[in-house]
Amino acid sequence: MLYAVILAGGSGTRLWPLSRAGHPKFLHPLTGTSSTLLQATAERLDGLATADTTMVVTGVAHAAAVARQLPDLPDDNILVEPAPRDSCAAIGLAAAIIAEREPTALMGSFASDHLVADVAAFQSVVRAAAVGAQAGKLMTIGITPTRAETGYGYLKCGAVTAGSQIRAVEEFAEKPDAERAESYVRSREYLWNASMFLWRVDVFLNELARQQPELHSGLRRIAAAWHGPRREDRLTEIWPTLKKISVDYAVMEGAAAEGLVATVPGTFGWNDVGDFHTLGDVxxxxxxxxxxxxxxxxxxxxxxxxxxxxxxxxxxxxxxxxxxxxxxxxxxxxxxxxxxxxxxxxxxxxxxxxxxxxxxxx
Amino acid sequence: MLYAVILAGGSGTRLWPLSRAGHPKFLHPLTGTSSTLLQATAERLDGLATADTTMVVTGVAHAAAVARQLPDLPDDNILVEPAPRDSCAAIGLAAAIIAEREPTALMGSFASDHLVADVAAFQSVVRAAAVGAQAGKLMTIGITPTRAETGYGYLKCGAVTAGSQIRAVEEFAEKPDAERAESYVRSREYLWNASMFLWRVDVFLNELARQQPELHSGLRRIAAAWHGPRREDRLTEIWPTLKKISVDYAVMEGAAAEGLVATVPGTFGWNDVGDFHTLGDVxxxxxxxxxxxxxxxxxxxxxxxxxxxxxxxxxxxxxxxxxxxxxxxxxxxxxxxxxxxxxxxxxxxxxxxxxxxxxxxx
Incomplete structure (x- = not known):
């Protein structure tokens, strides 16, 4: 069992005019069923997390729609950011709040706007990654590339842990040009970074404290007040001061350099529904x-x-x-x-x- | 000066969903200006005909729209067919009504849904054709082909009248297949039949009487009552009995065989606005x-x-x-x-x- 954190932000401009700032991608039923991408993300975690251990981080504009699309989630599990401050603040807030409840809990972080064709395979990969996370690694889920995509970041993989599917991650590689993407795919050492993470919240928060001490302390102070009357005050006071940075830059790259990051390669029909072309493919x-x-x-x-x-x-x-x-x-x-x-x-x-x-x- | 008869029928299904049964092609401003095709057809005849000598033949569904788009036309010049009976009845009715006013008047018949890029060249061709019409020919205006079009009928031309642009028309050729169309264009003996006609009404009505005596007598009886109280009675009584046939089949082919048809070749940027592709071209x-x-x-x-x-x-x-x-x-x-x-x-x-x-x- 894990705490599942779903990041429901971003508007998906490449899916305009369907996806709008006021009605972004994750609220739409782009799944081939009546489920929205957000609902499909929650459904896909069934058996790994419960409604009580599922959280969504979203913005003020979409809090109501998220709450209605996921009616089983407790109110307190819908974390509404006063303003977007990129993924490190969003993920870090969730981690800090989970740590208040259960200091060494296992946490998984997932995008709200991706599609997965083979849910059983996906869950199996998540379970394999959970083993590495329990052992103290910051785990990612790496997607085995099916083409030399230039629109994604890549994970450079190292040694395989004996007897498991876990591989070390040596480096986070930015979106490559076409030539580089070709060589990445040929090498078989690179996986797509699908921005899915698993870790113990204590391990993540320690790394956050080491690399981003101010961000860490701000998030800890907000989390400490989350379940009390001072939540709004703390958010109003602290949130606007938090550094706007992605979790990849803020934590994962530095952690990889320290040998703290690992991955489980996954092949489960993943698609980021980035544009109408890929939507048509999937x-x-x-x-x-x-x-x-x-x-x-x-x-x-x-x-x-x-x-x-x-x-x-x-x-x-x-x-x-x-x-x-x-x-x-x-x-x-x-x-x-x-x-x-x-x-x-x-x-x-x-x-x-x-x-x-x-x-x-x- | 001539009587200009504009045929405003047909719906233009290849221009769907713009052109509808209830709002056909000729009522739309497909001209690059604010004029509709119908209005542009009337404007193009300015100097050749006046509002008093311009008539439109149209159906019951479009009579009101036609009347409003051409507000200068006298009410009696808008000939409303109780039901469509193809082009011979439409053109013949106009000819018979004109003959009531002026028995040897010159009449020109034009489609309401064609475009002409060079109006001066068009008028010059019409004036040249008027000479042949005054001399007793059933004149057509033949468009010099710019491609081996299979969607049009062709006019097979014969001898040139000395000192004029007029050529005899030996035959009306149906829409050809691609191979035949190629040979037509190569031969330089064939012109596109754009369904524009000029004649003295007495000449046309004589040929109609010879080839289609019942149609002729029916139309004459309606025309005789046109400007009196019995117009509606006659239309109701006679119109439904009229033969449904195109003027090409009913009169022009037979007249060509008798050596009565001639043409003036025209090059004035003619386009029948048949579909959105040609509309984009023009x-x-x-x-x-x-x-x-x-x-x-x-x-x-x-x-x-x-x-x-x-x-x-x-x-x-x-x-x-x-x-x-x-x-x-x-x-x-x-x-x-x-x-x-x-x-x-x-x-x-x-x-x-x-x-x-x-x-x-x-």
Whole structure:
């Protein structure tokens, strides 16, 4: 059993106009079922954590939606950040609050907006990682690369621990260029960093104290007041002063240099649902590879089209004629038509809208 | 000066979902200006005909819209067919009504849904054809082919009349297959039949009487009552009995065999606006060939896209990312995304909707 911490932040600009600042990726049913990505994340941990030991860290804008999508979670397990301060503050707050309850508890940290095809394989990897975490390592779950992806960070792996699936992590490698990504994948020494972590909260907090003493003490002071009347005061006083930094930079890189980080390689159909192209890859399609997401509302007619991704979010009829590798996202106030190979560039549209102050669309 | 007859019928199913049965092609501003195709057709005849000598033949569903789009036309010049009976009845009715006013008047018949880029050249061709019409020929205007089009009928031309642009028309050739179309264009003996005609009404009505005596006598009886109290009675009594046949089959083919038909070849940027692909070809685009039609309502963002045709008809934002040769038509209840090369197949969607009884979309 572990404390499962789900990070529900970020807006997913590459999934615009479906994902908006006010209704980000993790709140949408992009799973091929009626579950949202957030709900699927919680369901995937069933058997590893209970509602009482599952926590979500989210922002003020989405606290209500998160609370409603996960009605079984106790109120106190929904940690609402007054403002986003990157992943180290979010994860550290959860760790410190868990430590208040159970000082050497096992904690896992998971993104709220990823898909996992093979849940049994995923749980088996988490259990294997838990062994390393109990033994005092900061464990990651490394995804065995299936392509030379330049959009992810990588874990450089070292020696295998005899008789286990655990490998040392020597280094956190930034997003590589295409050539480097190729060599990473060929070497078989690199895994994708999917930002899933397992550790004992005491081990993590010790490393946090060593590398980020101010962040550590601030989070400890907030956590100490979490279950009492001074929670809001402490958040108001301390939260804005916390360093804005990712947990990778703040803790994991330094810990890896000390030999404290290890990983379990996983192959369980992981997908970060980063854009509509990957969404189309991971969801079930028709015989010609067309994926129509949640066709409950609108009607979709596909005439001689292949590998098309349609996200109908209005009651309108959507007709495609002779299309290949095209994404169509139909929402009430905005329509996106995008070449699948260019799905990453949807971000450019969002940037253009932001720079012209067209905030209604964001 | 001539009587200009504009035929405002047909729905333009290959321009769905913009063109609908209830709001067909000719009522839309597909001209690159605020004029509709119908209005542009009337404007193009300025100097050749006046409001008093311009008539529109249309159906009951569009009479009101036609009357409002052409407010200068006298009420009696808007000829409303009780039901569509193909082009011979429509053109013949206009000819017979004109003959009531002026028995040997010159009449020109024009489609309401074509575009002409060079109006001066068009008028010059019409004036040249008028000479042949005054001399007793049934004149057509033949478009010099710019490609081996299989979607049009052709005129097979014969001898040139000395000292004029007029050529005899030996034959009306049906829509050819690709091979035949190639040989037509190579031969330089064939012109596109754009269904524009000029004649003296007495000459046309004589040929109609010779070849289609019942149709002729029915139309004459309606026309005789047109300006009196019995117009509606006659229409109700006679119109449903009229033969449903095109003027090409009913009159022109037989007249050509008798040596009565001639043509003036024209090159004036003619386009029948048959589908969104040709619409994109004929309207002015940006440096990368993108055409945004009437962008007054919605906002359109084109990110690294080329040769895209966007028809925004809602207030939504339309964003295109990395597209080439794609048509996007955004209407309140239906969205079309179509490969430009497949624009003819939009008809298949309309057929599918019709066969399933989804008449709201038609």
């Amino acid at each position: 969801l079930p399609g028709d015989a010609r590879g067309n994926v129509v997401l949640d066709d409950a509302k609108g009607e979709v007619i596909l005439h001689d089209s292949a590998d098309v991704v349609v996200v109908p979010r209005t009651h309108r009829l959507v007709a495609a004629v002779g299309l290949t590798d095209i994404v169509i996202v139909d929402t009430e106030d905005a329509l996106l038509v995008c070449s699948r190979g260019r799905a990453q560039e949807v971000k450019a549209v969002v940037d253009a809208l932001r720079s012209r102050g067209a905030t209604d669309y964001l | 309207l002015p685009g940006d440096a990368r060939g993108n055409v945004v039609l009437d962008d007054a309502k919605g906002e359109v963002i084109l990110h690294d896209s080329a040769d895209v045709v966007v028809v925004p008809r809602t207030h939504r934002l339309v964003a295109a990312v990395g597209l080439t040769d794609i048509v996007i038509v955004d209407t309140e209840d239906a969205l079309l995304v179509c490969s430009r090369g497949r624009a003819q197949e939009v008809k298949a969607v309309v057929d599918a909707l019709r066969s399933r009884g989804a008449t709201d979309y038609l």
